Amino acid sequence: MATAAKENYLKALYHLHLKSPEISLTELGQTLDLRMPTVNSMVKKFHESGWVEYEKYKPVKLTEKGRKMAALVIRKHRLAEMFLSQVMGFGWEEVHDIAEELEHIKKEDFFDRMDELLGFPGIDPHGSPIPNKDGDLVRSSYESLSNFPVGSQVIFKALKDSSTEFLLFLNKRSIRLGAQINIIDIEAFDKSMSISLDEGDAQILSHAVAMRLLVEPK
Amino acid sequence: MATAAKENYLKALYHLHLKSPEISLTELGQTLDLRMPTVNSMVKKFHESGWVEYEKYKPVKLTEKGRKMAALVIRKHRLAEMFLSQVMGFGWEEVHDIAEELEHIKKEDFFDRMDELLGFPGIDPHGSPIPNKDGDLVRSSYESLSNFPVGSQVIFKALKDSSTEFLLFLNKRSIRLGAQINIIDIEAFDKSMSISLDEGDAQILSHAVAMRLLVEPK
DNA sequence: CAAAAAAGTTAGATAAGTCTAAGTTTTATA
DNA sequence: TATAAAACTTAGACTTATCTAACTTTTTTG
Ligand SMILES: [Mn+2]
Ligand SMILES: [Mn+2]
Ligand SMILES: [Mn+2]
Ligand SMILES: [Mn+2]
Numbered sequence: 001m002a003t004a005a006k007e008n009y010l011k012a013l014y015h016l017h018l019k020s021p022e023i024s025l026t027e028l029g030q031t032l033d034l035r036m037p038t039v040n041s042m043v044k045k046f047h048e049s050g051w052v053e054y055e056k057y058k059p060v061k062l063t064e065k066g067r068k069m070a071a072l073v074i075r076k077h078r079l080a081e082m083f084l085s086q087v088m089g090f091g092w093e094e095v096h097d098i099a100e101e102l103e104h105i106k107k108e109d110f111f112d113r114m115d116e117l118l119g120f121p122g123i124d125p126h127g128s129p130i131p132n133k134d135g136d137l138v139r140s141s142y143e144s145l146s147n148f149p150v151g152s153q154v155i156f157k158a159l160k161d162s163s164t165e166f167l168l169f170l171n172k173r174s175i176r177l178g179a180q181i182n183i184i185d186i187e188a189f190d191k192s193m194s195i196s197l198d199e200g201d202a203q204i205l206s207h208a209v210a211m212r213l214l215v216e217p218k
Numbered sequence: 219m220a221t222a223a224k225e226n227y228l229k230a231l232y233h234l235h236l237k238s239p240e241i242s243l244t245e246l247g248q249t250l251d252l253r254m255p256t257v258n259s260m261v262k263k264f265h266e267s268g269w270v271e272y273e274k275y276k277p278v279k280l281t282e283k284g285r286k287m288a289a290l291v292i293r294k295h296r297l298a299e300m301f302l303s304q305v306m307g308f309g310w311e312e313v314h315d316i317a318e319e320l321e322h323i324k325k326e327d328f329f330d331r332m333d334e335l336l337g338f339p340g341i342d343p344h345g346s347p348i349p350n351k352d353g354d355l356v357r358s359s360y361e362s363l364s365n366f367p368v369g370s371q372v373i374f375k376a377l378k379d380s381s382t383e384f385l386l387f388l389n390k391r392s393i394r395l396g397a398q399i400n401i402i403d404i405e406a407f408d409k410s411m412s413i414s415l416d417e418g419d420a421q422i423l424s425h426a427v428a429m430r431l432l433v434e435p436k
Numbered sequence: 437c438a439a440a441a442a443a444g445t446t447a448g449a450t451a452a453g454t455c456t457a458a459g460t461t462t463t464a465t466a
Numbered sequence: 467t468a469t470a471a472a473a474c475t476t477a478g479a480c481t482t483a484t485c486t487a488a489c490t491t492t493t494t495t496g
Contacts (some may be wrong), residue, residue, distance in 0.1 A: 088331050098325045107316045
């Protein structure tokens with residue numbers, strides 16, 4: 001595979017290319033918290049490796065080869081997160097930072113064994129899909145809770161934002177992956193939602209929160 | 219803590235200092251498979267950090283501070299090996315190489331959780347003691363099987379050599395940690411031993427093998 | 437104990453990955 | 467469309483960790 005630094009670039013490129021296939025060095029630098037000349041010189045190496053298309057002064061594009069390399073790093077990250085959560089008992093708000101280190105382990109057997117022990121999971125603890133060993137993954141088509149009308153009954157399937165702060169907020173509100181959410185009311189003024197969770201008590205979710213919850217009709 | 223490179227130096231220093239408190243740069247270099255000038259410059263940095271005593275042209279000595287740092291790396295290594303073996307189902311011959319990478323993970327929680335899940339184990343899968351969080355460990359006083367006379371009944375407690383080749387040999391012979399070994403006969407000519415394992419069939423162990431098995435009287 | 441061998445040191449180079457400062461090209465805007 | 471802003475590139479430096487070649491000190495040995 002590649003060095004830890006390169007694996008981190010690959011992941012960033014992958015996430016950015018999903019938003020738009022043309023990736024500016026500025027964006028990439030901001031994502032990785034690196035200065036532009038740093039990114040510039042690495043992007044040239046990636047071009048040498050055939051991982052990106054690159055022409056001077058133009059945004060880069062991830063090649064199919066690069067996409068696959070990236071997906072395999074993301075596979076390691078998400079398997080690690082799942083393992084940390086399911087086998088080691090860490091909370092979904094704790095797993096990302098540890099996985100950020102574990103994903104750089106080179107021994108493939110380590111991840112294969114995790115996969116096996118977990119029963120070949122399709123998603124990580126935040127509902128994101130886990131690429132297979134070929135780097136392929138099923139892009140799920142969930143929508144934000146904020147897109148649904150009053151009366152909808154939906155299942156909470158994944159997160160749009162997996163920041164620790166947001167995950168801790170969801171913990172406090174007992175909102176967990178797989179829960180059923182019923183939209184009782186939507187306040188026209190600020191788009192805040194009154195919902196009930198799995199037949200539980202009602203609670204209010206701000207539009208900011210509803211936007212970040214990815215759901216599927218029941 | 220330290221970088222992965224430095225953690226590997228610390229471990230090597232620790233193992234060498236047990237054999238003799240004065241550690242030559244040549245030995246250290248051979249252990250780590252690094253050239254002497256490389257080791258020389260790193261040793262100067264370790265001296266700056268207060269991890270070794272160092273004077274030009276003299277062998278180095280691990281300081282108490284360095285010993286503790288080293289023990290904490292060894293703790294991570296051995297906890298990882300135990301986890302890989304007990305929780306993930308790897309064989310004792312597979313765990314070392316993976317632990318060589320895992321030991322450099324910086325998140326302390328990761329190892330604390332392993333420790334907890336394993337029930338705070340005192341030894342690793344090869345019978346070596348696991349240092350505690352203060353860097354302290356109980357030095358066990360096992361002896362080589364080759365030191366015992368005919369008629370001895372002993373328990374196989376640890377390995378003097380944990381190389382993959384030796385571990386695979388022991389697997390083939392079904393010789394596992396904790397087994398009882400009865401010395402039936404010793405051939406004067408080559409010091410080979412006829413033994414029986416846990417009431418099982420007899421087998422012959424060469425002196426080379428008997429030397430590498432650490433045991434305790436039953 | 438002098439010469440040879442072993443051990444250790446210094447100097448200088450290299451590779452990976454990062455930075456700042458300064459210059460160039462492209463894009464946006466007055 | 468000229469100019470300003472944003473994006474990108476180049477040059478040069480730094481850090482960590484490594485190497486080889488050449489030199490120095492210490493230890494061993496005939
Ligand atoms: Mn993550
Ligand atoms: Mn990472
Ligand atoms: Mn080991
Ligand atoms: Mn290591």
